[in-house]
Amino acid sequence: xxxxLPEVGRGREQEPLPQPARRYRLSKLDNKVSPYLxxxxxxxxxxxxxxxxxxxxxxxxxxxxxxxxxDPAFIGLDNYRTLFQDAQFWKALFNTFSIFVLxxxxxxxxxxxxxxxLNENLRARTGWRxxxxxxxxxxxxxxxxxxxxxxxxxxxxxxxxxSAVGISPVDWQASTFGSHVAIASMVNWRxxxxxxxxxxAAMQAIPxxxxxxxxxxxxxxxxxxxxxxxxxxxxTLIFVIVTSTIGGLQIFTEPKLYExxxxxxxGAEHQYQTVVLxxxxxxxxxxxxxxxxxxxxxLFLIVIAVAGLNFLITRRAxx
Amino acid sequence: MINRRPSFLxxxxxxAFVLGSAFPFYxxxxxxxxxxxxxxxxxxxVPGGNFWANATRVFDxxxxxxxxxxxxxxxxxxxxxxxxxxxxxxxxxxxxxxRGRGVLFLFVVTTLAVPTQLGIIPxxxxxxxxxxxxxxxxxxxxxxxxxxxxxxxxxxxxDAVPDELVEAARMDxxxxxxxxxxxxxxxxxxxxxxxxxxxxxxSWNDFLWPLVVLNADNPTLQVALEKLQSGYYVDxxxxxxxxxxxxxxxxxxxxxxGRQIVAGVMQxxxxx
Numbered sequence: 001x002x003x004x005l006p007e008v009g010r011g012r013e014q015e016p017l018p019q020p021a022r023r024y025r026l027s028k029l030d031n032k033v034s035p036y037l038x039x040x041x042x043x044x045x046x047x048x049x050x051x052x053x054x055x056x057x058x059x060x061x062x063x064x065x066x067x068x069x070x071d072p073a074f075i076g077l078d079n080y081r082t083l084f085q086d087a088q089f090w091k092a093l094f095n096t097f098s099i100f101v102l103x104x105x106x107x108x109x110x111x112x113x114x115x116x117x118l119n120e121n122l123r124a125r126t127g128w129r130x131x132x133x134x135x136x137x138x139x140x141x142x143x144x145x146x147x148x149x150x151x152x153x154x155x156x157x158x159x160x161x162x163s164a165v166g167i168s169p170v171d172w173q174a175s176t177f178g179s180h181v182a183i184a185s186m187v188n189w190r191x192x193x194x195x196x197x198x199x200x201a202a203m204q205a206i207p208x209x210x211x212x213x214x215x216x217x218x219x220x221x222x223x224x225x226x227x228x229x230x231x232x233x234x235x236t237l238i239f240v241i242v243t244s245t246i247g248g249l250q251i252f253t254e255p256k257l258y259e260x261x262x263x264x265x266x267g268a269e270h271q272y273q274t275v276v277l278x279x280x281x282x283x284x285x286x287x288x289x290x291x292x293x294x295x296x297x298x299l300f301l302i303v304i305a306v307a308g309l310n311f312l313i314t315r316r317a318x319x
Numbered sequence: 320m321i322n323r324r325p326s327f328l329x330x331x332x333x334x335a336f337v338l339g340s341a342f343p344f345y346x347x348x349x350x351x352x353x354x355x356x357x358x359x360x361x362x363x364x365v366p367g368g369n370f371w372a373n374a375t376r377v378f379d380x381x382x383x384x385x386x387x388x389x390x391x392x393x394x395x396x397x398x399x400x401x402x403x404x405x406x407x408x409x410x411x412x413x414x415x416x417x418r419g420r421g422v423l424f425l426f427v428v429t430t431l432a433v434p435t436q437l438g439i440i441p442x443x444x445x446x447x448x449x450x451x452x453x454x455x456x457x458x459x460x461x462x463x464x465x466x467x468x469x470x471x472x473x474x475x476x477x478d479a480v481p482d483e484l485v486e487a488a489r490m491d492x493x494x495x496x497x498x499x500x501x502x503x504x505x506x507x508x509x510x511x512x513x514x515x516x517x518x519x520x521x522s523w524n525d526f527l528w529p530l531v532v533l534n535a536d537n538p539t540l541q542v543a544l545e546k547l548q549s550g551y552y553v554d555x556x557x558x559x560x561x562x563x564x565x566x567x568x569x570x571x572x573x574x575x576x577g578r579q580i581v582a583g584v585m586q587x588x589x590x591x
Contacts, residue, residue, distance in 0.1 A: 027494075034495035038411035039423060041404045042464045046430060049461040053438025053445070060440060117333050120325035130577040131337035133584065137573040138344065140524045141541040142562035145548050146343045149350065149555055157346065193340060194584060201585035250434055253526045262549025276436075276527070283440050284531055296437045307432045 054300065057293045065290035072290065079294035089295065091270050092278040099274065100248040102184035107192050108237060115199035116225065132193035144186055144257040151182035179272035186254045195240050202236035203229060242310040249303050252276040275299045344566060351560035373560035380557065386543035393455055393539055394522040397462045401518045402511050404464040409472025410503040414485050430466040439531060446532055457532040462522060468514055475510035476503060513583035516576055523569060540565050
């Protein structure tokens with residue numbers, strides 16, 4: 001409704017007559033073309049940097065393509081055949097999902113609890129909110145290194161504390177479950193407070209009258225939390241789960257840096273190698289671009305499938 | 320009853336959570352301020368006096384200042400560009416009529432869920448082809464505008480700019496570009512500021528792609544930190560001195576802009 005202004009030139013009656021006509025044509029051109037110019041940078045860049053490389057990844061995955069090779073050989077779906085029989089790939093896929101579950105489930109429970117606490121009538125409200133958000137601004141690389149140290153096998157602080165309370169130390173790095181817990185802790189530590197604020201925003205959007213009506217009916221605070229707050233948070237919680245799924249399936253920095261020697265194997269037995277880490281190792285250390293591309297493409301399809309599934313569930317839940 | 324001040328238990332639980340949130344930062348400084356003996360049995364929570372000695376070793380081991388400068392150049396450029404280009408596209412989607420607007424915007428929203436990160440292999444091949452491997456352009460150019468930025472600005476501008484204002488500017492003979500610059504951009508300022516802060520932090524923390532395309536001589540801070548840690552023997556008082564130094568800039572940003580960042584996270588939740 002804004003751009004269709006056929007009589008734009010009219011605003012300045014004092015100008016000589018021919019000019020408005022010319023300006024009118026220019027303005028018409030402006031109306032027609034400029035909106036596309038405004039949105040063009042996004043589409044050009046997304047096409048060149050986002051979409052094209054993704055599609056080209058599928059193309060590369062059909063070749064036996066080593067770094068620097070002059071004439072890569074077309075091998076059809078051979079990379080995929082190898083991939084589906086590759087134990088390391090299945091392990092990486094398992095690790096990715098395992099770390100994702102360990103990091104999302106406790107995180108959401110704690111985030112809701114923290115949000116409920118923040119929703120109280122606190123003194124120094126903003127201060128508490130900032131305190132909770134602190135981990136979010138920390139450099140991911142720095143924090144992963146710090147957590148790698150805390151969960152160190154011999155002298156890590158976590159083991160020191162465990163020994164102090166009489167539990168025998170755990171070799172976090174060496175075991176599958178232990179390393180997943182350590183990596184999930186990094187994710188949880190970083191994102192719980194952030195998600196708590198998102199949940200808090202949703203809690204504050206719940207109309208007061210609903211709570212007051214329940215109060216009049218004699219519902220206690222726990223009852224009100226489970227019967228009113230939690231159900232009304234559902235769309236937000238699903239939003240949080242969807243966003244953390246898309247990120248969680250592509251987790252890379254934490255498992256990469258958990259291995260202190262700079263390797264990309266994700267531990268001696270790949271016990272904490274994730275799919276993106278395997279992709280990285282294959283492409284940039286193994287220099288096998290074709291095979292790495294097949295990993296990327298399979299993970300791409302998994303992410304799209306999971307995101308789509310989440311979307312369907314979300315729609316049903318919101319309705 | 321709802322307005323009652325909460326009990327000590329609430330403050331206690333929140334306090335514990337915040338302490339836990341802050342502890343890794345403190346631990347990093349603690350180890351950096353002593354030597355490795357703090358890790359091998361002589362446990363203490365009192366900082367020592369070795370921080371500057373360890374920091375000096377960091378400066379000798381990695382090109383710290385260069386990495387810091389590179390991180391500021393990359394994040395600064397990316398932030399300015401993302402804010403401007405997102406505001407421009409967001410303004411067009413929110414306030415201008417053009418054929419295909421609905422479909423194009425739907426496309427933007429859909430791409431929010433596309434894991435473009437998985438295209439790094441061809442992207443790396445392209446950068447090598449352009450001769451950009453190892454150069455800062457390689458980490459700047461792919462991030463100049465984001466689907467999230469366009470979406471965020473559009474959602475804000477729909478309500479923030481009255482249609483009458485755009486019409487009035489057009490009546491006065493403003494081109495669409497000038498209308499954007501003098502009407503859209505001033506109104507977009509609060510959302511632009513938040514987008515700027517989030518973009519800066521995201522770019523500052525970016526790791527996978529810079530690790531792939533940059534090298535140890537011309538790294539960003541995150542890549543330099545990885546090099547610091549990747550020796551066969553990890554000297555933790557050295558490495559954690561590096562992480563402490565690298566955390567200082569973002570902590571300063573957080574202390575100055577924390578209130579706005581909190582508001583941004585909460586607002587994004589309601590709008591998104």
